[in-house]
Amino acid sequence: MLMCSLRRLSVAGSLLRRGWSGRVLLCHRAGMAVSVQVHPSPECLFDEPVQVRVGGLSPLQQVTMKASLSDEKGQAFHSLAFYRADEQGELDLSQCPSLGGHYTGTEPMGLFWSLTPATPFTRLVKRDVATSPLCVHIEVFDGHGTLERLPEQPLAACINERWFMKEGVRRIPVREGRVRGVLFVPPGDGPFPGIIDLYGSVGGVVEHRASLLANHGFLTLTLGYFGYNDLPKDFTNLDLEYFEEAVNLLRQHPKVIGPGVGAIGISKGADLVLSMITFLPHVIAAVSIGGCNANTLGNLHYKNITLPGLGFSIDKVKILESKLIDISEVTGNPMDEANKDCIIPIEKAEGHFLFVVGEDDKNWNTPLYARQAVQQLKENGKENYELIVYPEAGHLLEPSYFPFCYASFHRLVGHPVVWGGKMKPHSLAQLDLWPKIQTFLQKHLAKQSKL
Numbered sequence: 001m002l003m004c005s006l007r008r009l010s011v012a013g014s015l016l017r018r019g020w021s022g023r024v025l026l027c028h029r030a031g032m033a034v035s036v037q038v039h040p041s042p043e044c045l046f047d048e049p050v051q052v053r054v055g056g057l058s059p060l061q062q063v064t065m066k067a068s069l070s071d072e073k074g075q076a077f078h079s080l081a082f083y084r085a086d087e088q089g090e091l092d093l094s095q096c097p098s099l100g101g102h103y104t105g106t107e108p109m110g111l112f113w114s115l116t117p118a119t120p121f122t123r124l125v126k127r128d129v130a131t132s133p134l135c136v137h138i139e140v141f142d143g144h145g146t147l148e149r150l151p152e153q154p155l156a157a158c159i160n161e162r163w164f165m166k167e168g169v170r171r172i173p174v175r176e177g178r179v180r181g182v183l184f185v186p187p188g189d190g191p192f193p194g195i196i197d198l199y200g201s202v203g204g205v206v207e208h209r210a211s212l213l214a215n216h217g218f219l220t221l222t223l224g225y226f227g228y229n230d231l232p233k234d235f236t237n238l239d240l241e242y243f244e245e246a247v248n249l250l251r252q253h254p255k256v257i258g259p260g261v262g263a264i265g266i267s268k269g270a271d272l273v274l275s276m277i278t279f280l281p282h283v284i285a286a287v288s289i290g291g292c293n294a295n296t297l298g299n300l301h302y303k304n305i306t307l308p309g310l311g312f313s314i315d316k317v318k319i320l321e322s323k324l325i326d327i328s329e330v331t332g333n334p335m336d337e338a339n340k341d342c343i344i345p346i347e348k349a350e351g352h353f354l355f356v357v358g359e360d361d362k363n364w365n366t367p368l369y370a371r372q373a374v375q376q377l378k379e380n381g382k383e384n385y386e387l388i389v390y391p392e393a394g395h396l397l398e399p400s401y402f403p404f405c406y407a408s409f410h411r412l413v414g415h416p417v418v419w420g421g422k423m424k425p426h427s428l429a430q431l432d433l434w435p436k437i438q439t440f441l442q443k444h445l446a447k448q449s450k451l
Helices: 006-017 208-215 240-251 268-279 338-342 366-379 423-445
Strands: 027-029 033-039 043-045 051-055 062-070 076-084 134-142 154-164 170-176 179-185 194-198 219-223 237-239 259-267 281-290 300-302 305-307 352-358 385-391 407-410 415-418
Touching: 033 134, 033 154, 062 300, 154 268, 170 385, 179 208, 179 240, 194 208, 194 240, 194 268, 194 423, 208 219, 219 240, 240 259, 240 268, 259 268, 259 423, 268 281, 268 300, 281 423, 352 366, 352 423, 366 385, 385 423
Parallel strands: 043 154, 194 219, 194 259, 237 300, 259 281, 281 352, 352 385
Antiparallel strands: 027 033, 033 051, 062 076, 062 134, 134 154, 170 179, 179 219, 300 305, 407 415
């Protein structure tokens, strides 16, 4: 596993000043040492589960477990849950239920997926995936208390370093022709399935999902298409030839299985991958997360074809009591007569689709769009799709253990918007979805023969 280097030294110095010793703070009480440990190792990949155990407590002692981290901008996230030790004074979060706090029930990774921003409407994004982990501080406090009323000193504490690139994965910035992005190459000779990774209106290049896919054996290009380097500042007019250039660049990599590649996208990125698999013959598997069956938010051009952006009505914006904005009804219905030119003709695609829907999506009407896409394929005799629907999940379905984000700043709206979902079902949906995405991509890409 990679090492924290200078960041780790800084963290260690801070902990020593607070009275911590190495990775684990021990509290000696009545001849017993209270300890908290992460198994099988204090270092792991971000999407890997760990087992948190506490020892040295009094029989049936009530404790509060707290997790916290700071992102690269210094934004704090924290979670807590109330537990009771067993009759031997031990606590195993994979066996014992939380009695309250940010979640309840037996949730081995609850402290991680329930991490909540201290500053409202903040989304956790990992920018430096190569040289530093997200360090989750885990502390044990006597009794049950809120964040504001916890004792000054914990009984015990430790750190779980959650990395985004395993040893041997290579991160390679891409600036070739018009293509701008970052390539993640798994260790070994390959060949590997090739994947294009797209995010939505956040712009720039988002690297965390692509790096995690590389850990699982996918050679992944996270592709910028606006708001990055010398790319356009917005996506009011995009040409699909740019994405075709990226696909061909990926296909030509000597470690990529060919001749086809896959694409995964969320939000605006999701309708782009649907257009890619429809019009670009070498895209043969597409994962659409929280997407639309029509082209959205601007014109998309390809050769002599133009798909206009799906219409929207700004007067349908809802201002919630929390001063958040709900934009779920702003975007139009693709099946309305005025919008039919925006519909992506996915029935022409020869590849395979995976549609992923959070039923409580508040960004737009994803359940409706997915039903329309499936109907569109069925009416044309197509069975080349899978549909996964998660009740009470929202728009931002990320890899396993990413903290739930109910609302955050929307670049286009210029204001925090609600994304939807409820913390526990959304987080469990992410845990269920992540391996299913990998299985889908492996199924349709790994058995090809390189031409």
